[in-house]
Amino acid sequence: MFRRRSHAEPETAEQSLERLQGESAVRDPQAPKGRPTPKRSEAQANRKTKVSVPKDPKAARRQARLRMREERETQRQALLTGDERALPARDRGPLRRFARDYVDARYTVGEFFLPSAVIILILSILPSLAIKNFSLFLWLAVILLIILDSVRVNMGLKKALRAKFPKENLKGVTPYALMRCLQLRRLRLPKPQVKRGEKVA
Structure with missing residues (x-):
C-alpha cells in the first residue's frame, strides 16, 4: 500500500503551470462573447419579441x-x-383622480360656455342692433363669470390638494382641472365617477 504511493511521481511546478495554461487556452469565459451577460428579463423579452414578430x-x-x-x-x-x-398618462394618478372628482362634484360656469356661446352667436346675427349690443354684453359677462369661477375653483382645489397630499408635487394638476371645468359634464373623459354635491374623499 505504501509502496504504491511511492511509485506515483509528484507534479512539478513547471508541469502545474503548463496544465493551467492549457486549460486557460481551451476555454476563456470572456473571449467568445466580448460583452456583458444580459439579464434574464431582458433575454426573455428579446426572445418573445423575436418570436412574436412575423417574417411577412x-x-x-x-x-x-x-x-x-x-x-x-x-x-x-x-x-x-x-x-x-x-x-392615458395625463389622466393617471391619485392627484388627477382627486382633481376630476373635485370638479365633477360641483357646478361650474365653464361647463355652460359652449351652450351660451351658441346662443350668443345666434343673437349676434339677428338684424336688431339692440339684440346685437345685448349679445356683446352677454359675451363679456360670460367671460368674466368664467374667469371668476375659475379662480374660485383653483383656490378651493389647491387648498383641498394640500390638505390631502401635503408632500406631493401639485404642478399641472390645477390647469388639468380647469380644462375639465370648460367641458360639458356628459362629454368629459374620463367619465365622472361622483354625483353632483357628493363629498370628495
Missing part, C-alpha cells in the same frame, strides 16, 4: 394594426369606467 411584412403590419386597435379599445373602456391601469 404584410402580416407584421396587420398584427401591429390589431395590437393598436386593442390598445385603443382598452383605453376607451378605461376612460368610460375610470380604470387607472389603462388610462
Whole structure:
C-alpha cells in the first residue's frame, strides 16, 4: 500500500503551470462573447419579441394594426369606467383622480360656455342692433363669470390638494382641472365617477 504511493511521481511546478495554461487556452469565459451577460428579463423579452414578430411584412403590419386597435379599445373602456391601469398618462394618478372628482362634484360656469356661446352667436346675427349690443354684453359677462369661477375653483382645489397630499408635487394638476371645468359634464373623459354635491374623499 505504501509502496504504491511511492511509485506515483509528484507534479512539478513547471508541469502545474503548463496544465493551467492549457486549460486557460481551451476555454476563456470572456473571449467568445466580448460583452456583458444580459439579464434574464431582458433575454426573455428579446426572445418573445423575436418570436412574436412575423417574417411577412404584410402580416407584421396587420398584427401591429390589431395590437393598436386593442390598445385603443382598452383605453376607451378605461376612460368610460375610470380604470387607472389603462388610462392615458395625463389622466393617471391619485392627484388627477382627486382633481376630476373635485370638479365633477360641483357646478361650474365653464361647463355652460359652449351652450351660451351658441346662443350668443345666434343673437349676434339677428338684424336688431339692440339684440346685437345685448349679445356683446352677454359675451363679456360670460367671460368674466368664467374667469371668476375659475379662480374660485383653483383656490378651493389647491387648498383641498394640500390638505390631502401635503408632500406631493401639485404642478399641472390645477390647469388639468380647469380644462375639465370648460367641458360639458356628459362629454368629459374620463367619465365622472361622483354625483353632483357628493363629498370628495
